[in-house]
Amino acid sequence: MTTTVNMLLLLAGCALVTWLPRILPFLFVKSVELPDVVLRWLKYIPICILSALVFEGMFEEKGKLVVIDGYHFFAAIPTLLVAVWTKSLSKTVIVGVASMALLRLFFE
Amino acid sequence: METQYIATPNTFRQGIKDCLPTLLGYVSIGLAFGVVATTSNLSILEIFLLSLLVYAGSAQFIFCGLYMAGAPVTVIILTTFIVNLRHLLMALTVAPYFTKYSSLRNIGFGTLLTDETFGVAVTKIAQENRLGGNWMDGLNITAYSTWVIACTVGGLIGKWMPDAESWGLDYALAAMFIALLILSLASSPRHQIMRYLKLIGIMGLTLYCLLYFMPGHLAVLIATLIVATIGVMTE
Numbered sequence: 133m134t135t136t137v138n139m140l141l142l143l144a145g146c147a148l149v150t151w152l153p154r155i156l157p158f159l160f161v162k163s164v165e166l167p168d169v170v171l172r173w174l175k176y177i178p179i180c181i182l183s184a185l186v187f188e189g190m191f192e193e194k195g196k197l198v199v200i201d202g203y204h205f206f207a208a209i210p211t212l213l214v215a216v217w218t219k220s221l222s223k224t225v226i227v228g229v230a231s232m233a234l235l236r237l238f239f240e
Numbered sequence: 241m242e243t244q245y246i247a248t249p250n251t252f253r254q255g256i257k258d259c260l261p262t263l264l265g266y267v268s269i270g271l272a273f274g275v276v277a278t279t280s281n282l283s284i285l286e287i288f289l290l291s292l293l294v295y296a297g298s299a300q301f302i303f304c305g306l307y308m309a310g311a312p313v314t315v316i317i318l319t320t321f322i323v324n325l326r327h328l329l330m331a332l333t334v335a336p337y338f339t340k341y342s343s344l345r346n347i348g349f350g351t352l353l354t355d356e357t358f359g360v361a362v363t364k365i366a367q368e369n370r371l372g373g374n375w376m377d378g379l380n381i382t383a384y385s386t387w388v389i390a391c392t393v394g395g396l397i398g399k400w401m402p403d404a405e406s407w408g409l410d411y412a413l414a415a416m417f418i419a420l421l422i423l424s425l426a427s428s429p430r431h432q433i434m435r436y437l438k439l440i441g442i443m444g445l446t447l448y449c450l451l452y453f454m455p456g457h458l459a460v461l462i463a464t465l466i467v468a469t470i471g472v473m474t475e
Contacts, residue, residue, distance in 0.1 A: 135286050142313050143286075146303065147293035149321035155350035157331035159343055166336065169472065176439070176471035177329045178362045179428075180464040182421040183440045185298075185355075187447045188456045189414040198451045204414065211415045215422035221261040224422075228415025229268060233408030 203239075207231040247368055248375075255378020258364070259386075262356045265416040266383060267390045269297050272409035273304075274394015280304035284395045291391035295384060296354065297413060299323045300391075302457065323457040329464065330358040337371040345373055352380035354387075359420035366427035435474075443467045 166174075190208065192201040211228035218224065248254050270291070277287045282304065290300055299320050306316045331350050338346055357379050361371055425436055446466055450459035 134283050143289050143293050145317040146320040150294050150324040153325050153328035154353050155347050157335040158346035158350035161335040173468050173472045174333045176468035177333055178424050180467045181326055183443045184460040184463045185417045187444050188460050211418050215419045221419045222264040224419035225265045225412050225415045229408040229412050232411035
């Protein structure tokens with residue numbers, strides 16, 4: 133249960149750069165009406181960020197190439213099916229984690 | 241013709257209720273984080289402070305990776321900034337629904353905004369076309385306290401169970417992103433779904449190409465900007 137002054141400064145720095153992007157839109161949107169094209173653009177952000185994060189987890193750098201990570205790819209199939217069928221966050225996470233555990237158990 | 245929306249109450253309690261499905265994700269990722277962090281030589285106090293102050297799963301994992309690799313302070317802070325810059329886009333999406341609330345409450349909404357609470361809020365917008373402040377606080381505070389506790393407990397467990405990967409726990413984050421993606425697809429208008437699927441295909445290609453030139457977290461940010469722009473231009 134210890135820490136150092138340097139670590140506290142590092143944590144404070146990380147906290148600040150994380151906090152500002154989170155709160156500034158909430159303060160700024162109050163006074164400024166965003167133009168229509170920006171609002172339409174923002175509608176695409178959720179699906180874009182989420183799909184980008186899904187793909188980013190699946191791709192892996194191998195030497196000079198970027199390849200699809202086998203474990204992530206095969207774990208994604210049952211995970212995706214359960215997500216489509218159940219539309220449930222918790223069931224999807226359980227099946228995802230279990231699939232990954234089983235894949236590692238049998239193929240590692 | 242007006243679209244009919246089903247309205248749920250704007251109460252703290254309803255916010256807690258809507259947060260419940262995400263809690264398993266927070267708990268498993270938080271525990272996994274705690275375990276990983278102990279193997280990166282962070283103390284329990286440091287794990288607690290990191291989850292309390294930074295409160296962002298992917299950034300916390302990256303923090304550990306960089307810290308362990310001995311990266312300079314400036315690199316760790318800059319990377320944290322870039323990784324978490326996506327919150328700016330998410331906050332821009334959600335903030336217009338809270339303009340009637342005070343600045344102080346808006347700071348509160350923003351401070352506790354995460355990928356998951358954003359996902360839940362966006363689903364709520366798609367279903368009801370509105371967001372309530374009490375509801376948002378209930379959602380945010382439930383998620384936040386669960387996260388901080390899970391991370392800290394994970395740190396304690398880390399002393400005994402150092403092999404989180406073989407349990408598949410590291411995959412919880414990816415599975416959660418898949419579920420959130422499907423949920424936001426399912427709640428978008430039927431006739432738009434084919435377009436969104438095409439954009440997701442374009443995203444896969446864009447991200448793949450970008451990964452040759454930059455680290456993953458920067459690629460996520462830039463690919464999002466590019467593909468969202470393609471979306472607007474092809475309307």
